[in-house]
Amino acid sequence: MKTKNLLYLFFILLTVNSFSQNRFKEKREKIKALKVAYITDELKLNSDEAAKFWPIYNAFDDKQRELKQEKMRSYMDRFNGGEVEKMSEKEALNFLNQMENTEEELFQLRKKFIINLKGILAPIKIIKLKKAEDDFNRKLLQQYRDKNNPK
Template identity: 90%
Template sequence: MKTKNLLYLFFILFTVNSFAQPRFKEKREKIKALKVAYITDELKLNSDEATRFWPIYNAFEDKQRELKHEKMRSYMDRFDGGEVEKMNEKEALNFLNQMENTEEELFQLRKKFIVNLKGILSPIKIIKLRKAEEGFNRKLLQQYREKNNTK
């Protein structure tokens, strides 16, 4: 369920990106600043931890976003282009394998990220990081929904 919410949020951000690139960059930077503040507060990072943590976290986020953007765009193009309906079983299996490979790449990226964090943060803080990321995404999605329901 949580993965579904993250995918939903990513899809929303991806879609908005294509319509409002300049404005979206500003929004993304604002969201990033809010996320930094939220995670720093939730993890109660001291200055040494924060100095070492944020470059690794930002690199991870950039790689994750790049991978999702690159792969998800090709998936969405195929979905929107009606290719899925025209696929035979062999093509569908290949496409499914590509999707699984992308998920595996994302998983391996997160594993490497956690290994890198172990020298900086305690295991408890690493677990709290995951909780904080999900909490932030949940709040962001809730605000988005509330904003759209008031229109």
């Protein structure tokens, strides 16, 4: 009987976890679609520009997200886990170097991205892209705050 109950509980937990992951993935996809629409509109991309731009942008965005999730999250875990207070000076220096290397990787990734865009978009549209990304993120954050802090 216990085994049956444990299997039932395991199944419920697996289902809830799967449902949560699907909801998160759906929300992320919805946000991505809104971002695509927003950037396309803000940059006033024509169909030829859009066809060339989005594959490059998506590859850049995926790589950037991967870097941030992989490395930055481990840094935040150390910050939040209280490890910083326990570090020796040597460990702190190594950690600082790792952080600098990650920032450099992100910088080089964006630099390469901009170089790739120069063959597709006018310089003014590349500048507008940065503004559109920042504006979109700001609006998204504001909506999140408004939703979680009703007055």
